[in-house]
Amino acid sequence: VQLVESGGGVVQPGKSLILSCAASGFTFSSYTMHWVRQAPGKGLEWVAVISYNGVFKYYADSMKGRFTISRDNSENTLYLQMNSLRAEDTAVYYCAREFSAFDIWGLGTMVTVSS
């Protein structure tokens, strides 16, 4: 059972970035999935959730309208489209599986927003 995030990097303020999370070892299409982020030296911050079939999506207020969560169950992949990035979006972004809670986590991918 594994989650592997990718797509992080250094991006200028106002630009966009797409993160991916490749799932393996379990039936990806059966699980609700999340993105959670952690700014350097700070605590965990929930970003967004998507239901197993992609129908239901919810976002943290500070990300609503700028971030879009999506999934491709045929490719066992979770995505996070991030637009209008700000310095305060700098963080490690984790994807996590939900089974009554966040039971499986990836290692994370670092996003740095800086000019």
Add this chain to the structure above:
Amino acid sequence: QAGLTQPPSVSKDLRQTATLTCTGNSNNVGNQGAAWLQQHQGHPPKLLSDRKNKRPSGISERFSASRSGNTASLTITGLQVEDEADYYCSAWDSSLNVWVFGGGTKLTVL
């Protein structure tokens, strides 16, 4: 979105018992329960207890979770050096349709 409230730090002696608390409200901890996660520096979080206070496979029995009203607790018995970490609680807020995290408690084992 107000988060859950956790004490920033707790210090306990080796082999003693630590109880970490997490306070929310009736829309999150009170009716949805809280999960507990452990995070060591430089590593992703690890689930210690789910919203039903159940430990995932492989988690030591020294970790036990409970809830009373809007406050969830994580009790760690027989503290060991490797228990020194950051501990986070998290809950689904059924009113706001968001997940909320506590600010985390840094546990120091003396």
